[in-house]
Structures are given as structure tokens and as C-alpha cells.
Amino acid sequence: MDKAGAKKGFGGVAIYDGKACLLESEMILILLITNVYGLNLLAQCRPTLICCAYRAPDINFCNFILNLNNCMANIKLDKCDFVLLGDLNANMLSHSRNKEKQDLLKFVRTFDFTQLITKATRVTESVKSLLDVILVNNDHRIIDSGVVPVSLSDHYLVYCVLKSGVTKAPPRTIEYRSYKNFNANSFIADLNNVPWHVTESADNIDDVVFICNKLFSEVADLHAPVKRSRVNLNNLDSEVRNAQTLAILNKNLYFKILA
DSSP states (O other): OBOGGGGGTOOOBOOOOSOGGGBSOSOSOEETTTTEEEEEEOOSSSOEEEEEEEOOTTSOHHHHHHHHHHHHTTOOGGGSEEEEEEEOSOOOOTTOOOHHHHHHHHHHHHTTOEEOOOSOSEEOSSOEEOOEEEEESOGGGEEEEEEEOOSSSSBOEEEEEEOOOOOOOOOEEEEEEOOTTOOHHHHHHHHHTSOGGGGGGOSSHHHHHHHHHHHHHHHHHHHSOEEEEEEOGGGOHHHHHHHHHHHHHHHHHHHHHHO
16 A cells, blocks of 8 residues: 555555455555556466556656556566556546546557546536546456446546456376276186176175176276376366277176176
8 A cells, every 4th residue: 555645635556455365476566656556466367467556636647657658668468467447637538638638548559458447437516537547458358347436435436357267177187997908808708707606695686786896897907907197177078088988888898798
């Protein structure tokens, strides 16, 4: 939080974050003259740099824009989503013809930004003005934006909602049977030597199923051993299909032998 402007009756800059674990660092940008603070959010897919700026009315606007330009030289806009918001004390309403607006529009065009706020953010009995802006470099990632009237301040709240990425699933370990050295004739011969008759002493059908599965698994483990492998779930589709196909073939062979 910066209260430098409060001593002269002006505003300041403050950034609050509800989840501190998302912050990579506390302050990325600090310009004492322009009151610009930035936070780098560790987004799910693409890094997001959110900056909050304030220009006091007595600060020269040309110097303010110059400092912003110097600040942008240290930001790789092609590598992150960039959001700059705050009270710049430049009326951006469509009918406004002030020099500050033209200088800010030039800055916006230079870096191919989009100004999201279109409605007045400060409304009094005599005048309406758009002083609080939100500048973004990837407007296609903005789901919603606007102005919220509040009675706590003479400035309304401005907001924007960024589209969040999809978290990639972490790798996991799966089990599968290896048919690299599988010999069908040898497998069938070993199955024929299995003492299936032991199931006759079982008391109920559940015991019969348990014994059959155990006898079959012992032979299957010799000819197609179970192996473990780490897989990336994002590329699992083809592997799952192959595993399902082998499982179906294995099941069909099992029932064909029993018949």
C-alpha cells in the first residue's frame, strides 16, 4: 500500500489478494512518481501480471506516461496476460477532448492494449467522468468487465474477470499386462494343466469365482506379467484404448477356454 498522495489530500495505491499462495512476489513494479504497483499471479496456465496505478492531479501527465513507457520495457507482454487498472485522473468518456485522454490513448495504441471501461466511474451532481480504467493486452481472455456503483467513495468500483486456464493433470502410475513375450499356445497349454476341479469343493458361487480368478491370474502372470508405468493423463487416450482392447481380448479368451 502507498499513501504518498494522502498527505496532499489525494489518493494512493493498494493491492489486496485473498490467496497469498498465488503471488510470486510482493512487488514487481514500484515507481514512486507514478504510484504503480504490480503483482505477478501464478495462473494455472499463463502467467498474469496485474498492476495498480494512481496519478495524483498534481503529477505531470507526460512524466506519468513516460514512466509507464519505461516500465513496460521490462515486461514481456507476449509471455503473460497484463492488466493495468487504477485512477489515472484522465477523463476517458467519448465526448471528452482533454489532452490527458489523447496521451493515454497514444500509450494504449503503442502497446496494443484495450481499455475495458466505457461508463463513468465518478459521478457528482454536476459532472460525470471516467477516471478509473482497466487496460489489458489480451481482451479475448476477459469474460466480463464493468462498473459497480458504491456509496463508500466518490469513485465507483471497476472490475474485470479473466478466463482461467485448465490445470494439466499430473502424471500417475498405472498397471498393465505386458504381452511382449506372450505365446498363445504355451499359455493355453498351461491353462489346460490348471486343477480347475478344486472349484467343486467350494461352498458357494462367490468362492468358485474367487478360485477361478486366482488360478487364472497365476498363469496369466507367468505369460503376461503385470508392469507399472508413469503416464501423463493428458496423453492417455490412446493408451487407455489399447489397454481396453487387450482387456477385452483377454476376457474373451478366458471365457472361450472355460467353455
